[in-house]
Structure formats: structure tokens, C-alpha cells
Amino acid sequence: MRVALFATCVNDAVLPRAAIATVRLLERLGVRVDFPEQQSCCGQPQFNTGYRHLTEPLVRRMERVFDGYDHVVTPSGSCAAMVRDNYPRIGAKAQAEGRGDELARAAQAVTPRLLELTEFLVDVLGVTDVGAYFPHKVTYHPSCHGLRMLGLGTRPLGLLRAVKGLELAELPGAEECCGFGGTFAVKNPDVSAAMGADKIANARSTGAEVLCGADNSCLLHLQGMLRRQNSGRQDAPLRAVHLAEILAATETTPWSPA
Amino acid sequence: MSGTYLGMPAFPQAAKAATRDTRLRANLRHATHTIRDKRARAVGELDDWAVLREAGKRIKDRTLRHLDTYLLQLEEHVTAAGGTVHWAADAAEANRIVADLVQATGETEVVKVKSMATQEIGLNEALAAEGITAYETDLAELIVQLGDDLPSHILVPAIHRNRGEIRDIFAEKMARWGRPAPEGLTDRPADLAEAARLHLREKFLRAKVGVSGANFMIAETGTLVVVESEGNGRMCLTLPETLISVVGIEKVLPTWQDLEVFLQLLPRSSTAERMNPYTTMWTGTSEGDGPRDFHLVLLDNGRTDTLADEVGRQVLRCIRCSACLNVCPVYERAGGHAYGSPYPGPIGAVLTPQLRGTTSAVDASLPFASSLCGACYEVCPVAIDIPEVLVHLREQVAGQPGHRAERAAMQAATWLFEHPAALAAAERAASATRALHPRRLPLGPAKAWTETRDLPQLPAESFRSWWQHHHTEPPTPPEPTS
Ligand code: SF4
Numbered sequence: 001m002r003v004a005l006f007a008t009c010v011n012d013a014v015l016p017r018a019a020i021a022t023v024r025l026l027e028r029l030g031v032r033v034d035f036p037e038q039q040s041c042c043g044q045p046q047f048n049t050g051y052r053h054l055t056e057p058l059v060r061r062m063e064r065v066f067d068g069y070d071h072v073v074t075p076s077g078s079c080a081a082m083v084r085d086n087y088p089r090i091g092a093k094a095q096a097e098g099r100g101d102e103l104a105r106a107a108q109a110v111t112p113r114l115l116e117l118t119e120f121l122v123d124v125l126g127v128t129d130v131g132a133y134f135p136h137k138v139t140y141h142p143s144c145h146g147l148r149m150l151g152l153g154t155r156p157l158g159l160l161r162a163v164k165g166l167e168l169a170e171l172p173g174a175e176e177c178c179g180f181g182g183t184f185a186v187k188n189p190d191v192s193a194a195m196g197a198d199k200i201a202n203a204r205s206t207g208a209e210v211l212c213g214a215d216n217s218c219l220l221h222l223q224g225m226l227r228r229q230n231s232g233r234q235d236a237p238l239r240a241v242h243l244a245e246i247l248a249a250t251e252t253t254p255w256s257p258a
Numbered sequence: 259m260s261g262t263y264l265g266m267p268a269f270p271q272a273a274k275a276a277t278r279d280t281r282l283r284a285n286l287r288h289a290t291h292t293i294r295d296k297r298a299r300a301v302g303e304l305d306d307w308a309v310l311r312e313a314g315k316r317i318k319d320r321t322l323r324h325l326d327t328y329l330l331q332l333e334e335h336v337t338a339a340g341g342t343v344h345w346a347a348d349a350a351e352a353n354r355i356v357a358d359l360v361q362a363t364g365e366t367e368v369v370k371v372k373s374m375a376t377q378e379i380g381l382n383e384a385l386a387a388e389g390i391t392a393y394e395t396d397l398a399e400l401i402v403q404l405g406d407d408l409p410s411h412i413l414v415p416a417i418h419r420n421r422g423e424i425r426d427i428f429a430e431k432m433a434r435w436g437r438p439a440p441e442g443l444t445d446r447p448a449d450l451a452e453a454a455r456l457h458l459r460e461k462f463l464r465a466k467v468g469v470s471g472a473n474f475m476i477a478e479t480g481t482l483v484v485v486e487s488e489g490n491g492r493m494c495l496t497l498p499e500t501l502i503s504v505v506g507i508e509k510v511l512p513t514w515q516d517l518e519v520f521l522q523l524l525p526r527s528s529t530a531e532r533m534n535p536y537t538t539m540w541t542g543t544s545e546g547d548g549p550r551d552f553h554l555v556l557l558d559n560g561r562t563d564t565l566a567d568e569v570g571r572q573v574l575r576c577i578r579c580s581a582c583l584n585v586c587p588v589y590e591r592a593g594g595h596a597y598g599s600p601y602p603g604p605i606g607a608v609l610t611p612q613l614r615g616t617t618s619a620v621d622a623s624l625p626f627a628s629s630l631c632g633a634c635y636e637v638c639p640v641a642i643d644i645p646e647v648l649v650h651l652r653e654q655v656a657g658q659p660g661h662r663a664e665r666a667a668m669q670a671a672t673w674l675f676e677h678p679a680a681l682a683a684a685e686r687a688a689s690a691t692r693a694l695h696p697r698r699l700p701l702g703p704a705k706a707w708t709e710t711r712d713l714p715q716l717p718a719e720s721f722r723s724w725w726q727h728h729h730t731e732p733p734t735p736p737e738p739t740s
Contacts, residue, residue: 007721007722009675009681011721012685012720012721012722013681013684013685013688013716013720013721014714014716014717015714015717016717016719016720016721016724017717019721020721020724023725023729027732032731032732035721035722035725035729037678037722037725037726038678039678040674040675040676040678040681041671041675043672043675045668045671046668046671046672047649048630048649048652049652049656049664049668050625050649050651050652050653050654050655050656050657051653051656051665051668052653054668054669054671054672055672057672057676058672058675058676061675061676086649089646096568144629144630144631144632144633145632148631148632148633148635148636149632175633176587176631176633177587177629177631177633179587179629180629181628181629181630181631182629182630183626183703184626184628184629184630185706185707185711186703186704186706186707187270187626187706188269188270188273188588188626188627189270189706189707189709189710190270190273190274190277190278191270191273191277191588191591191592191627192629193277193709193710193711194277194283194591195587195588195591195629196710196711197710220714221711223714224707224710224711224712224713224714225710225711225712227711227712228710228711228712
């Protein structure tokens, strides 16, 4: 089984801990992981902002870079959804524009092999107890792309429930969007912030120390708000942590905040 | 808010005020959450909801594919049943037709059933300009009309008002339009309903002309269908001598059998009821029963253009249930007025820019008024993939003038992502200077981000760099588990 990591541009440049945790977790589970270094970005920011043509070279790149792997694993629900939902559309639109089926075939080649981390763990490896240890109170935000586009269902919560020492608190209004939405966060900053503030208030109401998610773009937005809020707060700080970091933590190599 | 959509600001500006209006936020939050929970229960009762939804989608798609055929069939049957069919290419033409029809009766008043199509074309204002007064008879529409306000929800146009505000509007304004509100009116729902009933009864009994829309039109018999909850529709559709219905061309269904599917999908999605209280169906005119004169104005107003768009055309499946509004986190916080049209929420964000184009500030901003969370698509009873259409429309807007800086930034990003060595160098440079990066920035998108959020602190090294320098292959690759 040849497995490649698609780290995603955000994890690579800004939040590498999730990608590092994914590598450690998979290796602990006996999976040999490659990181093809010619990879970069799936094109989601361009596509969702209305620049479909600018994503086309990235579709081809994804196909080239991950050619030959049985599975491409990514610790990002929205990037997985971008590839699985939108690559076929990009291919179809190019065809409709009379540019042949080259893009459609590139999309078709990579799309079925790309899996979000929890899909790979549960569906391919068949594990829910990954042997992790995380002695903290955690609440889980199922980001929209994972929830609705990929249909991750109970996979993330199943994995969290099996973590030793972890106390899981149900997040009120869990299915509501956190307000990130890519360029939405800057094009509609007031609505985005109002949504984020409600998400955080719900998370705080659980008394959890950790707001866990499987999508670092959402966590970037939430952690940005938390850091702004935390300065000057008296109560225990809440922090956003990627699911991969929790699953990678063990008694011998525990999670540490910084 | 005064009763016009002209010159509305772009969505983000309008929404800014709404997010700070705590009373509005509380009203909307309460109302949308109540109805969304009820809808989930009503839909959950049916084992075959997914199949119904698929059937609804396919019936609409098939009908839209052969729309010309079914419209001609409809015209033939309406005419044979004693009605008259008029074709209106746009709002101005539709308004002209209706005004002429009313003037031909010699009347200066009409009673109206709640109708999205007549709001879309601004019929009340057009009639007023001709000296004709249109009375809204749906309770929430009445509140909006008396308050010189604009609707902010498809099903509950006065959703932004609470009971106290409604009481004040009735007490102050009813007298100007007809029978005044009773002395000492309270904000109890039963009292408010009674005040509306007394005020409206006078109009129902006097009016000689009724104006409506329709939820469905059945091509095989020429029958129109209106579903409603209050009975005001039944009054307007049966008491007047002349009935004028203005209906979008996409509302046609081929057969009665098709209607069966939609009479299940619509009430459960809309009011969370198994069945709506009033379903009025009429076919042309009948001797000694109901209006003697029936006119059907078939409205295009951008629908044919929408139909020509392969991705965008799916919005013509919409049955105006408003389920997408009730689950939308953006609608809940921005309110309906920010959408600058009678169609607020997710459906408005994809319908208005197609019907009106994307030249005005508000219309160009609508496709971006979404985080693409997909909650709307999930509940839509005819499976309109609203996020797909939003992104499709964003492409159209991004191609318009005024996006030079954004396009350049996106091009630069793609270039960098196409050159991983340059990307790695950029990451190294960013990490090396990370101690100098501020958490707030004064301009542009960065300002929009940092007004409420810190910028992330960049890592000491990128993942790429970690992989090159610190990652070591596991010593003996063991057999994969499972
Ligand atoms: S788009 Fe779908 S959910 Fe929204 S109003 Fe139309 S039919 Fe209802």
C-alpha cells in the first residue's frame, strides 16, 4: 500500500503541527507515508472566490504529484471536499468550454484516491482506537465540509471517544458553521465574526479546554478569535487543536501546547 | 427601512448594521431556530423523504426541459376553461397588464394574496402610481405594509418584528388604511390576530378585484394552486368578481400526479406542517361560483435567461418554501433586508443575481454572502445545490471590472503554488521574520481579518522544512495494520 500525505498549503506554511502529527500517527499505526515535495495547494481559495481557471494548473499538479499512490491522505476536510466535489466540476466545465477531456481525466485520476484523515483511519485501516492519550476535556466542531460534503458522520467522534484520558463534551449547535468560509471571512467580516463568536460561546459553555476540529482553516479563524478574547480573560483559556494532534499524542510523547 | 430596494448598499455594509442590532438578532435567532427544529421533526416523520426530494427535483427538471410545451398546454387549458392568459417579458410589462386590467373594471382597490412574484415586479408601487391601492391580506404582509417596511423572509415577511413592535404598528397605522385597531390593543397573539381579522374583513367584503400569485399551475387542466395558512387567500381567490394571478413561468407542473409530490414537500419544508391548512385550486371560471373574470399573467422577468445557464438553471426548481433561510447562519445574523430584494437568504443570493444581473453593488455582492457551509442544500426539498450556484456566480462577478487587485493576488498565489521551490523559500523568509509580524493590520483584507481575530503566529519552520530536516523513516517498515 503506497500512501502519500497531502499536507495542504495552510498546514504546510502556517500550521505544520497537524501535518507532522498526521505523519507520526500514521507511522505509529504502521503506515509508511511519503510527502511528495512537488505538492502545494488544491486550489480551493481560487475556486471558491470565483477564479476557476486559476485552479486548473493545480488540478493537473495534484494528479501528477500523487500519481501511483494507492491513497492520498489529508488532514483537512475542506481540501478533501474541494478535490472530491469540485475537481470533477472543473473537468466538466473545461469540457463544456470545448477544451477536451484532459482536465476531466486528471480530476478523475486523483479524485477517488484522496481521503480525509478520519476516512483513511476508519475505512482503510479499520481502526477507531489509535492508541492515543490526551487527558483533557475536549469538544468537537465538525466543520461543514467534513460534515455535509464528505459525510464524515461518526468517524471523528468515534476516534475521539477511544482516546485514553479524553473527556468528550457535546458541543451545542455543533452543526452550525463557524463563519470562516475562506475569503468570506474577509469579504463579510462582520457576519463571519458574529458566527465565530457564537461558535466560541457554545464551545466555552461546555467547560472544555480544547476545541477540536479536523479542518485547520476553520481553526485558524477560531484560534485567532480565541487569542484575541483570551488576552484579558480570567477563566481558563480555551484553545483550538487539530484532531490529528490529539490522535498523535501518547503517554510517552504527550501533546504540548506550544 | 422605507419600502424600496433601490440604491441598497452591498451586502457586507447592510449586514454590518444588522449584526450589531441585538433585538433583531434575538428575534431572528429565536424564529429561525424554532422553525428549523420543527421542520427537522416534520421531515423526519417520512421514511421516503429522500425519494420524494429526488422526485421533486426530477419532475421540475423534466418540466423545465420542456417548459415551452407545458406553458402552451397550460395556456390552451386556461383559455378553454374561460380564463385569459397574458405573457409578460419583464416587470414593466406585467405591471402594465395588471394596471390595465384593474382600470378596465373601474375599480381603484384590489385585495392581495401574499405573492413573491408581485413583490419581485414591484406591483403595489406600480399600481399606486396609477391611483390603485393594493391591500395586502396576509398577516405578516399586512404588518410590513402598515409599517412602510420591506419583507425580510419569504414565508414570514415580518420575521424581524416581535409582538410588541407589531402591536405598536397596528395601533398607530391601521386607521390610515381602514378600520382602526381596537382600543387598548395588547400584544397577545390572539388580540393581534383579531385586530387584523376585523381590519381585513372590511376589505374582503368590499373588494371587486383580487390579485394573487400561485404555487403551482397544472398544464394538463389549466388549474392554479395556492397553498396558505390563514384563509385570507381563500377569501381573495373566491370573493372578488375579477381575479388576476401573476405567476412565474417556472411554476408550471405537467400533471395532477406531479402535484402530489409537491403537496408533501412544500408544507413540511415551509411551515413544518404535514399539510397546509388551506389549498385553493381553480380552473378558469365557473358559472355562479367564484370570480367571473380570471386573468393569468405569465411572468418571465429573467427566467428564460436563467434557464439558459446550465449550472444556474437549477434555481428555477425552487418552490419558495424558505427552509434554506431558516437554516442559514448568514441569514440569521444579517437579516433579510441585507439581500436587497424580496428573495432573501440563500435562495435570494443565487436567484436575484440571475434575475437582475450582477451590475449593482448589492447584486454583485450576493454570491459572496455565504460561507458555503451547505446547510441550505441539505434541507432544500428540490435539492438545489446552492453552494455550487454561488461559486458559479462568483466566477461571473470576478470577471467583471473592479477585481484587478483580487485577481492579481489569486494569480500570484497560483504562481507560487506552481513553483514549490519558490514557495519553500517564501515560507523560510516568513518564518525567519516571524517575530516581527504584527497581530493586527491596518488595511484591506488583513484589516477585515484582524479587526476581530489575531493573525496566526507563523511557525519556526514549515512542514516542508520539517520533513526535509527532521523526518526520519521509521526503522523497519512494519506490515500495515488491518
Ligand atoms: S431554494 Fe430550496 S430550500 Fe430555499 S426556498 Fe427554494 S425550495 Fe425552499
